[in-house]
Amino acid sequence: MATEVSAQGSAHWHEEYSLYSSLSEEEQVQLAIEQSLADKTRGPTEATAPTRTNQQPAHFYPWTRSAVPPEPPPARAPMGLFQGVMQKYNSSLFKSSQLAAMDPVLKAIKEGNEEALKVMIKDGKNLAEPNKEGWLPLHEAAYYGQLGCLKVLQQAYPGAIDQRTLQEETALYLATCREHLDCLLSLLQAGAEPDISNKSRETPLYKGADINTQASDSASALYEACKNEHEDVAEFLLSQGADANRANKDGLLPLHIASKKGNYRCTVSCFSVWQRDLVKSKINTKALLGARFDVNAPLAPERARLYEDRRSSALYFAVVNNNVRATELLLGAGADPNRDVISPLLVAIRHGCLRTMRLLLDHGADIDAYVATHPTAFPATIMFAMKCLSLLKFLMDLGCDGEACFSCRYGNGPHPPAPPRAGRFHDAPAEDKAPGAVQFCEFLSAPEVSRWAGPIIDVLLDYVGNVQLCSRLKEHIDSFEDWAVIKEKAEPPRPLAHLCRLRVRKAIGKYRIKLLDTLPLPGRLIRYLKYENTQ
Known part of the structure; x- marks a missing residue:
């Protein structure tokens, strides 16, 4: 006690x-x-x-x-x-x-006593009357997963199948939340509506059927399965159509997190789905081309004006998005790489994608492309490649014209002062700007490029003959003591072997320079013509 x-x-x-x-x-x-x-x-x-x-x-x-x-209550004080x-x-x-006696209907449902329910219905008891919370016996049967009782109530009161509680929850919603699959199937077969939402705007479909639902941090169920290394769950989700390309708020895919965790099974599963989607995208592109769509059909002018670069071709969009496969398909179907205001080759150079650059050049892209809206006295391809000397050398090896960089209209004479950089509030008036195309030496004088002036000139001199450095280029070379050798390199006459090499390459032409290997010449000479020698 x-x-x-x-x-x-x-x-x-x-x-x-x-x-x-x-x-x-x-x-x-x-x-x-x-x-x-x-x-x-x-x-x-x-x-x-x-x-x-x-x-x-x-x-x-x-x-x-x-x-x-x-005891009798005393007088109540404050x-x-x-x-x-x-x-x-x-x-x-x-x-x-003082626990109230359990309602006989609820007791019968909890115990799964179908016969008791049938007797109540036969005796005329109304089992379609809600309680104070709006629950029907049908809701109770769905909630407790009593399939037999649920079927009895469905047959007796078919019109109550979609009736809602005070929280606007249907029997189907309750069965879904409680994961009573047999009750859920029975309700659906009886015609229950799966799109009725509760007060929180949640439907049975939302609670139990959206495999790609994302949390507040945009993480999907597949992402969480890969993060926690639940391999079987990840494979099951993928087999049921989970989207492997849904990223979280940080832009990470399930494939990324699986690779980070070092989980082989999850990584392989996600990669195979990602690869399948990629192939599907490629097939869709092939289907459009196979249906004889015009691969060079331009974008409507009013749409092209919405883009600052005035892009108009499908090829340009593929290159801008760095989609090498789509670029390859479009070029193979006859896309013209020289139709846009800004050449797709310039975009590929900006991205630094050698594979796209080779594809475009192999299909006739102009290696000496210019930008019509921003005229220069030298190819824009050189201008775009200046900050990466290896990329600049790659273009020069393929026949880009370097002679134009040393054709300055001012020569050895004095150059006008470099125009001040346009600021946000102090822009030079139009009449004060120098007319015509921008010279190579003027562009090289920009602060972000001038520190590389010596190496850039050194690379270009390997691809030109006897040229004269203008006074501005000499100023750049003289600004750094170690660049004095570049000035000596530019002094004429250039080596005879070098001049012969330039002559042979010019005779072949920039569009056939890749055919140098087919010439009936010794391998050592071929390598010299292709700038593969190290001397």
């Missing part, structure tokens, strides 16, 4: 603690003050009773409330915070102690 009372007191203490923990610090201080004052006014008789020292009055505990008749809390606490205990 003592153990029983002790356990009951412990339960009471935990409930009282959880009640006080919801109060703020100020309320708890006030409560303590009021409780101490109440203890003082109670008097010493209660506190010093010989056999009831730590025992509350019989009616205080809920398990003795029914055994001892309640309640403080402590008395209010205790009264609320006592009332909640009293309510919990």
